[in-house]
Amino acid sequence: MTRQLTINYPETFPDALGQSQEQFEQAAKWAMAVKLFELKQLSSGMAAMLLGVERTTFLLKLADYGVPMIDLDERELQSDLDNA
Template identity: 70%
Template sequence: MVKTAQLKIDYPETFPDALQQTREQFEQEAKWAMAVKLFEMKRLSSGMAAALVGTDRVSFLLNLHRYGVAMIDLTEEELLSDLENA
């Protein structure tokens, strides 16, 4: 069993209503946004980010487009190298 810690974030009670969401929806979206950003910054692997939001790795990767993040983020040099070695 993996030990867990908890992060508490204070936010105005009006935020969910302003976004036409329930409190639970807002908090889940905030968790997703944090996980996606940490993945995009290469601070978390896709598996670690998926665990943060409570989903599997494939589902996490398939939902990245909702946040404007590419599933595969290769530089032009890395892509050319991959093509040469294919």
């Protein structure tokens, strides 16, 4: 089952950003998915599913938002290296 989220916004927002309504809504959807991923509330696979794109597409687009694909602290990175 899928659910739908509706967000109200002024009709001038897309024009103010030089975008069509469709472009603005797609950008908002991407921003939400990226932020939820950055906050570790969604996995990359879940975020990609939300957007209807491949996981690799989502991961490669993270750089456009300044969000790293992998965000490990020093301890987590060392543990991964030790277990590799």
